[in-house]
Amino acid sequence: xxxxxxxxxxxxxxxxxxxxxxxxxxxxxxxxxxxxxxxxxxxxxxxxxxxxxxxxxxxxxxxxxxxxxxxxxxxxxxxxxxxxxxxxxxxxxxxxxxxxxxxxxxxxxxxxxxxxxxxxxxxxxxxxxxxxxxxxxxxxxxxxxxxxxxxxxxxxxxxxxxxxxxxxxxxxxxxxxxxxxxxxxxxxxxxxxxxxxxxxxxxxxxxxxxxxxxxxxxxxxxxxxxxxxxxxxxxxxxxxxxxxxxxxxxxxxxxxxxxxxxxxxxxxxxxxxxxxxxxxxxxxxxxxxxxxxxxxxxxxxxxxxxxxxxxxxxxxxxxxxxxxxxxxxxxxxxxxxxxxxxxxxxxxxxxxxxxxxxxxxxxxxxxxxxxxxxxxxxxxxxxxxxxxxxxxxxxxxxxxxxxxxxxxxxxxxxxxxxxxxxxxxxxxxxxxxxxxxxxxxxxxxxxxxxxxxx
Ligand code: HEM
Numbered sequence: 001x002x003x004x005x006x007x008x009x010x011x012x013x014x015x016x017x018x019x020x021x022x023x024x025x026x027x028x029x030x031x032x033x034x035x036x037x038x039x040x041x042x043x044x045x046x047x048x049x050x051x052x053x054x055x056x057x058x059x060x061x062x063x064x065x066x067x068x069x070x071x072x073x074x075x076x077x078x079x080x081x082x083x084x085x086x087x088x089x090x091x092x093x094x095x096x097x098x099x100x101x102x103x104x105x106x107x108x109x110x111x112x113x114x115x116x117x118x119x120x121x122x123x124x125x126x127x128x129x130x131x132x133x134x135x136x137x138x139x140x141x142x143x144x145x146x147x148x149x150x151x152x153x154x155x156x157x158x159x160x161x162x163x164x165x166x167x168x169x170x171x172x173x174x175x176x177x178x179x180x181x182x183x184x185x186x187x188x189x190x191x192x193x194x195x196x197x198x199x200x201x202x203x204x205x206x207x208x209x210x211x212x213x214x215x216x217x218x219x220x221x222x223x224x225x226x227x228x229x230x231x232x233x234x235x236x237x238x239x240x241x242x243x244x245x246x247x248x249x250x251x252x253x254x255x256x257x258x259x260x261x262x263x264x265x266x267x268x269x270x271x272x273x274x275x276x277x278x279x280x281x282x283x284x285x286x287x288x289x290x291x292x293x294x295x296x297x298x299x300x301x302x303x304x305x306x307x308x309x310x311x312x313x314x315x316x317x318x319x320x321x322x323x324x325x326x327x328x329x330x331x332x333x334x335x336x337x338x339x340x341x342x343x344x345x346x347x348x349x350x351x352x353x354x355x356x357x358x359x360x361x362x363x364x365x366x367x368x369x370x371x372x373x374x375x376x377x378x379x380x381x382x383x384x385x386x387x388x389x390x391x392x393x394x395x396x397x398x399x400x401x402x403x404x405x406x407x408x409x410x411x412x413x414x415x416x417x418x419x420x421x422x423x424x425x426x427x428x429x430x431x432x433x434x435x436x437x438x439x440x441x442x443x444x445x446x447x448x449x450x451x452x453x454x
Contacts, residue, residue: 016059016346018042018049026052035437036331039357043364048344056082058353059343062364064390066344067356070335071390072398077341080400081334081353091212094254096262097403108259109403111243115163115236116403121410124162125307128411131157132418133304141453144428146446148276151415155272156264158411163263164222165233178211219260223253236263263404269440270329271408275415277327278319280447281374283427288376291315293454296420305417313413316420318376320412324394326374328358329440333396358394359441367391425449 019042021027031038031053039060042049047063061067070078083089084099093099097108114120135154139145222237232238240251240259251259282289295315299305305313335354340347348354363371367387368378395402402408419425427433428448436444 014347016048016050016344017045018051018060019045021052024054026054026056028053036359036435039332039360040363043360048346050346053353056353057349058355059346059348061343061354061356062360063344064361064367064388067361067390067393068388068397069343070354070356071333071393071396071400074341075398075400077338078335078354079338081336081355083334088208091209092215093262093265094258096258098262098266109399111240112236112259112403115239116407118406121407122307124158124407125310125410125414127161128158128414129304129306129418131161132415136419136422139423139451141423141451144448144450147279147425147449148272148443148446151272151275151279152269154415155268155275155411159263159267159271160222162407163236163267164226164260165235165237178214215261215264216257219257219264220253223256223260266402267404267407269442271404271411273327273329273440273442274320274324274408274412276443276447277329277441278323278412278416279425279449280427280433280443281323281326282319283425283449285374288319288374289424291376292319292416292420293424296417300417300421302421305414305421307410307414309417310410310413313417315376316413316416317409318379319416320409321379321392322374322376323412325362325368325392326372327435327441328362328394330394330396331359331437331441332357333393356393358392361391361393364391420454422454424452424454426452 019027019030021030027038042051042060043062047061048066049060049062051058051060061070079101080099089099095104097105097112100108131154135150226233226237226241232242237256237260240256243251282292292315295313296305299309299312310317333356335356337348337350337352337354339350342348343354362368365371368391390397395405395408426449428450431445431448433447434444436442
């Protein structure tokens with residue numbers, strides 16, 4: 001299979017094609033009606049599409065070469081997009097790793113990186129399996145469960161335990177529930193209601209800030225406990241607690257809170273979604289499910305999985321990759337151009353918002369045959385070798401790539417294997433699983449499954 005390249009001989013043009021939308025709101029109403037469909041429709045204009053939300057000019061990029069240019073080659077010319085600088089988002093994650101910029105971000109990334117090295121993360125595998133196994137104790141054959149809710153709860157417990165070595169299982173449900181409510185305003189950031197709620201003391205605004213304060217309470221509690229016992233537990237929070245500036249100053253509680261909150265948010269919902277969508281896809285593809293069970297049984301017999309099994313759980317890993325392709329939790333990634341630049345033969349002025357969509361590029365027939373089909377077997381070494389690097393970017397790329405990439409892949413595979421060893425998950429009848437593109441790509445009303453013992 002050969003991949004389509006860009007036509008580099010095209011002359012530089014000043015304005016890409018794209019939907020203009022209404023006089024005042026631009027494409028905002030169309031986008032809000034069904035953002036995923038809108039993103040796919042826009043692809044028909046070309047690889048670089050120009051459009052407008054209210055007064056904001058936006059470029060949509062669909063080609064891996066242009067995505068690589070923004071995320072990697074010319075990353076220094078781009079800041080995170082303006083949506084991440086909204087009051088709402090700032091209130092939640094402050095100046096943590098996802099939102100910070102420049103030297104401050106570089107320093108925080110340097111400090112946090114060692115906690116995410118493969119070796120350290122391997123130690124977390126045991127926790128992942130143990131917590132999954134513990135959750136399974138309350139599952140009953142034949143019952144109907146919302147697997148999305150279950151995976152959210154489990155992933156939250158895991159991120160808290162592995163990164164902060166704190167066991168907040170009692171608080172986890174409360175935090176999870178508040179978080180699921182609190183992300184609602186992010187379902188669509190391009191509505192007038194959102195813009196007003198973001199800036200004015202509307203009821204929506206007040207609810208958001210009350211909920212944010214509730215979460216803060218839990219987070220500050222964890223920080224205070226750790227400061228009090230002052231032991232190096234070798235986890236991320238220990239490293240951040242000990243980290244010092246050149247002048248010897250340490251992070252304030254507020255800075256620590258921002259990083260903790262960032263990892264809370266970035267580290268559990270995305271992973272939980274990936275596992276949930278994998279269960280959904282497996283339930284819809286019995287042949288893949290059978291192959292998955294065969295692999296799990298062969299590799300593990302009846303013992304629990306561990307990190308050393310990961311290299312052998314190849315098909316399970318391919319299921320994870322294919323689920324991340326079809327339902328990328330981070331379905332859109334945004335940047336803002338600092339200086340004028342040229343993307344895909346077009347001049348992009350400073351200040352423009354630039355968006356890239358794993359949702360669309362992962363489904364591009366130029367790079368994936370039968371792009372809408374769930375085919376884990378496509379992930380051969382040969383296929384990966386041919387695939388343009390940024391045709392598949394569920395974890396972003398370049399300097400701002402996901403710091404939790406290996407952590408997440410390990411968690412997805414271990415959770416699938418631990419649960420798949422015990423149960424088949426069949427979709428409960430009479431439900432339509434609908435997509436809800438909020439801050440990440442969620443199922444709107446959960447995913448109800450019936451448990452069948454294996
Ligand atoms: C399937 C699970 C996950 C997905 C799909 C995912 C996706 C992403 C993406 C696309 C980015 C880049 C955003 C951008 O360029 O604007 C990112 C950044 C980040 N992710 Fe993840 N992530 C996942 C799991 C995790 C986990 C488990 C953690 C931590 C425990 C984590 C922590 C972070 C952090 C801190 C950043 C910001 C990095 C920086 O800018 O230096 N993520 N993630």
